[in-house]
Amino acid sequence: MLTIRDLHVSVQDKPILKGVDLEIDAGQVHAIMGPNGSGKSTLAQVLAGHGGYQVTRGDILLDGRSILEVSPEERARAGIFLSFQYPVEIPGVANSYFLKTALNAVRRGRGEEELDSIAFLALAREKLDVVGMDPRFLSRAVNEGFSGGEKKRNEIFQMALLEPRLAILDETDSGLDIDALKAVANGINALRSPDRAFILITHYQRLLDYVVPDKVYVLANGRIVRSGGRELAQELEKRGYGWLEAAA
Amino acid sequence: MNVRSNSRVLEGRTYGAGVLTARAPVAAQALPEWLGALKSSALGTFEAAGFPSPRDEAWRFTDISDIVSGPFVPQEVARSPVSSGALAAARRLLAERLQDLDETARLVFVDGAFQAALSRFSPKRDDVVACSIDQALSRHPQRVRAALGSDPHDGFQALNTVLFQSGAFVHLAGPRPAEGAGRPVIHLVHVATERAVPLAFHPRTLVVADPGTSSLVIETYLGADGARYLVNGLSQVTVGAGAHVAHVVLQEESRAGYHLQALEIRLDAGARFSSHSVALGGHRSRLDIAATLEQDGAEVALQGVYVARGRRQMDHHTVVTHVGRHTSSRQVYRGVLDDRATAVFDGMIHVAPGAQKTDARQSVRNLLLSGDAVVHAQPRLEINADDVQCAHGATIGQLDPEALFYLQSRGVGQEEARRLLVQGFAGESIQTLPHPPLRRLVEHRIRSLLEAHEGETS
Numbered sequence: 001m002l003t004i005r006d007l008h009v010s011v012q013d014k015p016i017l018k019g020v021d022l023e024i025d026a027g028q029v030h031a032i033m034g035p036n037g038s039g040k041s042t043l044a045q046v047l048a049g050h051g052g053y054q055v056t057r058g059d060i061l062l063d064g065r066s067i068l069e070v071s072p073e074e075r076a077r078a079g080i081f082l083s084f085q086y087p088v089e090i091p092g093v094a095n096s097y098f099l100k101t102a103l104n105a106v107r108r109g110r111g112e113e114e115l116d117s118i119a120f121l122a123l124a125r126e127k128l129d130v131v132g133m134d135p136r137f138l139s140r141a142v143n144e145g146f147s148g149g150e151k152k153r154n155e156i157f158q159m160a161l162l163e164p165r166l167a168i169l170d171e172t173d174s175g176l177d178i179d180a181l182k183a184v185a186n187g188i189n190a191l192r193s194p195d196r197a198f199i200l201i202t203h204y205q206r207l208l209d210y211v212v213p214d215k216v217y218v219l220a221n222g223r224i225v226r227s228g229g230r231e232l233a234q235e236l237e238k239r240g241y242g243w244l245e246a247a248a
Numbered sequence: 249m250n251v252r253s254n255s256r257v258l259e260g261r262t263y264g265a266g267v268l269t270a271r272a273p274v275a276a277q278a279l280p281e282w283l284g285a286l287k288s289s290a291l292g293t294f295e296a297a298g299f300p301s302p303r304d305e306a307w308r309f310t311d312i313s314d315i316v317s318g319p320f321v322p323q324e325v326a327r328s329p330v331s332s333g334a335l336a337a338a339r340r341l342l343a344e345r346l347q348d349l350d351e352t353a354r355l356v357f358v359d360g361a362f363q364a365a366l367s368r369f370s371p372k373r374d375d376v377v378a379c380s381i382d383q384a385l386s387r388h389p390q391r392v393r394a395a396l397g398s399d400p401h402d403g404f405q406a407l408n409t410v411l412f413q414s415g416a417f418v419h420l421a422g423p424r425p426a427e428g429a430g431r432p433v434i435h436l437v438h439v440a441t442e443r444a445v446p447l448a449f450h451p452r453t454l455v456v457a458d459p460g461t462s463s464l465v466i467e468t469y470l471g472a473d474g475a476r477y478l479v480n481g482l483s484q485v486t487v488g489a490g491a492h493v494a495h496v497v498l499q500e501e502s503r504a505g506y507h508l509q510a511l512e513i514r515l516d517a518g519a520r521f522s523s524h525s526v527a528l529g530g531h532r533s534r535l536d537i538a539a540t541l542e543q544d545g546a547e548v549a550l551q552g553v554y555v556a557r558g559r560r561q562m563d564h565h566t567v568v569t570h571v572g573r574h575t576s577s578r579q580v581y582r583g584v585l586d587d588r589a590t591a592v593f594d595g596m597i598h599v600a601p602g603a604q605k606t607d608a609r610q611s612v613r614n615l616l617l618s619g620d621a622v623v624h625a626q627p628r629l630e631i632n633a634d635d636v637q638c639a640h641g642a643t644i645g646q647l648d649p650e651a652l653f654y655l656q657s658r659g660v661g662q663e664e665a666r667r668l669l670v671q672g673f674a675g676e677s678i679q680t681l682p683h684p685p686l687r688r689l690v691e692h693r694i695r696s697l698l699e700a701h702e703g704e705t706s
C-alpha cells in the first residue's frame with residue numbers, strides 16, 4: 001500500500017530524515033519507535049503532506065503512485081489520516097461543523113454520497129461511543145480547551161469517522177490514562193481490517209500490548225537503524241536506545 | 249477646526265452647498281417651534297464647526313473628501329416621494345436579505361421615507377412604542393424632544409439634526425412586558441435604492457428604555473447593488489435605571505455607499521447596554537460610539553465584527569467615559585481584512601476623577617488575509633482615578649498555517665479551510681450576538697460574503 005523509498009527530508013535546509021525506507025501492506029500494523037528528535041513526527045507530517053518540509057531525495061508511493069506533489073486534502077481523500085502528536089486548537093470552529101465538512105469532502109473523494117446533518121449526527125454519536133467521548137464535545141470548538149487526553153481521543157474519534165485506509169498515529173498513546181489508552185486501542189482495533197494499514201509512532205510498549213504490531217522499527221538520527229518483530233519493542237523497553245544509537 | 253477651508257467647501261457646488269439650501273426644507277416642514285429652533289441652532293453649529301478636517305485627531309484616517317465634495321443631495325421626502333419602482337426594488341432586496349427574525353416590530357424606511365406597507369407590528373403589545381419620528385412628533389412630542397437632547401457639537405451630527413426628516417422612535421415602557429411576552433425585538437430597516445441622483449440620508453433613531461425594561465433594537469442598513477448614496481445617521485439611546493438594551497447595527501450598504509453613524513448612549517444607575525456592530529458593506533463606513541456611564545454600577549459591552557474586502561474602509565471609533573463608581577465596560581472587536589481594504593479602530597477609555605472601582609477592558613484583533621490590507625488600531629486610555637482596572641490590547645495576525653494544515657489533513661480543501669478559520673475567528677464575536685435568528689442571519693451573511701469572489705476594484 002505504502003512505499004517509502006530513500007526518503008530525505010530537510011527543514012529550513014537542515015537535514016532531518018536521511019534515507020528512510022519502509023514498506024507497509026494492507027492489513028498490517030507497523031510501529032516506529034526512537035529517541036526524541038529522531039525524526040518520527042517529521043516522517044508523519046511529510047506523509048500527510050505538510051508544506052513546511054522539503055523532500056530533497058527519494059519518494060513516497062501510495063498504491064504505486066508518487067504522492068509528493070499531492071495536496072494534503074487530496075491525500076486525506078485518498079485515505080491517509082494523521083493523528084497529530086500535538087492536535088491544533090481552532091477557536092470559533094465547532095467540532096461538528098468541521099467534521100461534517102471533512103467527512104463529506106472525504107466521502108466525495110471516495111465517490112460516496114454526502115451526509116446531511118441528521119445522518120452525520122447519528123454516525124458521529126455512534127463513533128463517539130467507540131472512543132468513549134461525550135457528545136458535548138461535538139459542539140465545542142475544535143480541540144479548544146481540551147485536556148491532553150481529550151485531544152488524543154478526539155483524534156481517534158476523527159479517525160473512526162473518516163475511516164482511512166492508512167492511519168498514522170503520532171504518539172496518540174502519550175499522556176493517556178489507562179482508560180483513555182484502552183479507548184484509543186479500541187478505536188484502532190475497531191477499524192482494523194484486511195484492507196487497512198496502521199503506522200503507530202510510540203515511545204511505549206503499552207499500546208503495543210493492545211494493538212499487536214507486525215513489525216517494529218527504530219528511527220534514530222533520521223535513519224531506520226533496526227527493525228524486528230514485536231519482541232524488539234520489549235527489548236527497547238528494557239535497554240533503551242543507547243546500544244542502538246552507538247551502533248548506528 | 250479650520251473655518252476657512254470649511255467656508256470654501258460651503259461656497260462650492262458641493263454637498264455643503266446642498267446643506268445651505270437646507271433652510272428651505274426645514275422651513276417648509278410643519279415643525280413644532282422648538283424643533284425648528286433646534287434645527288436652526290444645529291445649522292449654526294454646523295456652519296461654525298464644519299466638516300471634520302484631516303487634522304482632527306478623530307478623523308485622521310477617515311478620508312471624507314468624497315463626501316464633502318461629492319454630489320450627494322439631501323433627500324427631501326416631501327418633494328420626491330419614493331417611486332413604485334424604488335419600492336419594488338426595496339421589496340426584492342428585503343426578500344433576498346432579511347428573513348423573518350421573529351421581531352416584535354419591524355419598521356422599514358426606503359430612501360429615507362417610512363413605509364407603513366412594508367412594516368409590521370406583531371403581536372400588538374402595549375409595553376412597546378415603535379413608530380416613525382413624524383408619527384411620534386404628533387403623538388408624544390415631549391418624549392421626542394427629551395430624546396433628541398440638545399444640539400450636538402460634531403459637524404456630521406449637527407448636520408443630521410439640521411436635515412433629518414424622518415427616523416424611528418422606540419419607547420420601551422416598563423416595567424414588565426405582558427404575561428408570556430418575551431423581550432421585545434425592534435428591527436429598524438433602512439433600504440437605499442439606486443437613484444438617478446446620489447442622495448444623502450440623515451436618519452435619526454431615538455430609543456428610550458424605561459427603568460427595568462429589557463429590549464433588543466436592531467438597525468439594519470441595506471443598499472441595492474450600484475446605489476450610490478450617503479447615510480449620515482445619528483442614534484440616541486437612553487437606558488433607564490436597571491434597564492437593559494441590546495443594540496445591533498447590521499451594516500450592509502452597497503459597494504458605492506457611504507455610511508457614517510454616531511451612536512450616543514446615556515445610562516442611568518445600574519443600567520446595562522450592549523452594542524454589536526456588524527459591518528459587511530459600504531465603500532466607506534464609520535461608526536462612532538460614545539457611551540457615558542454617569543451613574544454608579546452602569547455597564548456597557550461594545551462588540552463588533554467587520555469583514556472588509558476590495559477597497560473598502562471600515563472604521564470604529566469608541567469613547568467610553570466612566571464617571572460613576574463601580575462601572576464597567578467591555579470592548580471586543582474582530583476584523584477580517586482582505587485585498588486592499590482598510591480598517592480603523594480608535595478606542596478611547598476615559599476614567600473621570602472619582603470613578604473608583606472602574607473596570608474597563610478592550611480587545612481588538614484583526615486578521616489580515618492580504619499583504620495589501622491596512623489596519624490602524626489605536627487603543628487609548630486616560631485615567632484620572634486610582635482604584636481602577638483597565639486593560640487593552642490590539643493584535644494583527646495572519647491565518648495560522650498549522651491550523652490550515654490540520655483542516656486540510658482531514659480532507660477539507662484549502663479554500664474551504666481558510667474560510668472555516670476566518671469564520672471561526674469572526675465567530676468568537678458573532679457568538680455574543682443576542683437573538684438566535686439574528687445570529688444565524690449574520691453567520692449566513694458572513695459566509696456568503698466570504699464565499700463571494702470579489703471581482704471589484706473600487
Ligand SMILES: Nc1ncnc2c1ncn2[C@@H]1O[C@H](COP(=O)(O)OP(=O)(O)OP(=O)(O)O)[C@@H](O)[C@H]1O
Pocket residue numbers: 011012016034035036037038039040041042043052085
Ligand atoms: N519546523 C521545524 N523547524 C526547525 N527544526 C525542526 C522543525 N521540525 C522539526 N525540527 C527538528 O527536527 C528534528 C526531528 O523532530 P521530530 O519532531 O520529527 O522528532 P520526533 O522523533 O518526533 O521527536 P519526539 O519523540 O520528541 O516527538 C528535531 O531536532 C526538531 O528540532
Ligand SMILES: [Mg+2]
Pocket residue numbers: 040041042085170171
Ligand atoms: Mg514527535
